[in-house]
Amino acid sequence: MGAVSHRRSSWTSRLVEWLKTLTFYEIALGMKATLTHLLRYRPVTIQYPHEKRLLPDNYRGMLALLRYDDGTEKCVGCDLCEAACPSRVITVVSAEVPGEPIKRYAKEYYMDMTRCLFCGMCVQACPVDALAMTREYEWSVYDKRHLFLNKEQLLAIGDRNFPIREKRLELQHPNVAFFNVAFPDSPPRDAAPLRTSGTG
Ligand code: SF4
């Protein structure tokens, strides 16, 4: 009796499998899942460039050089960003500020953005906050030489992304003239504020 019942159930399951194959049951099941998602959920595709994603606050986009509120370049040509960069993106050509031998500035500054990882280590390394990461990301070019940026281009990126600039404090002690640091107890400095050559 048991053997007959077992044979009948095996025959039934084979018939079910055969009917499923004949009616494309698995495909219909898959299409049902697809259609359910299509009708139930909103599309997640963004129609770029007509629609753009909201970027997170800490988004790390194109790098920029910054200026103080009086137009002076913040960069003091210390090369720390160049040393910190793991991809050798940055080249700084540092020079003395004419007439002020203890002060330096970046006479030339280059970034080869084809190599950049957008890790932000250069920004962290800069002692005067002269570098910043913007939220610009639309930098596709046909010629990769256009991604080799010079100081003027990097300053222009900074100007358009950071219209509110840090106030440039009066330099109050000759030994801390490199940095924008205020020492309230130090005697006032008579000399005119530093303006590097070629800056606004
Ligand atoms: S973000 Fe990283 S890889 Fe790009 S220049 Fe700065 S340190 Fe180099």
Ligand code: SF4
């Ligand atoms: S950007 Fe900052 S770290 Fe780089 S050379 Fe200028 S001051 Fe130094």
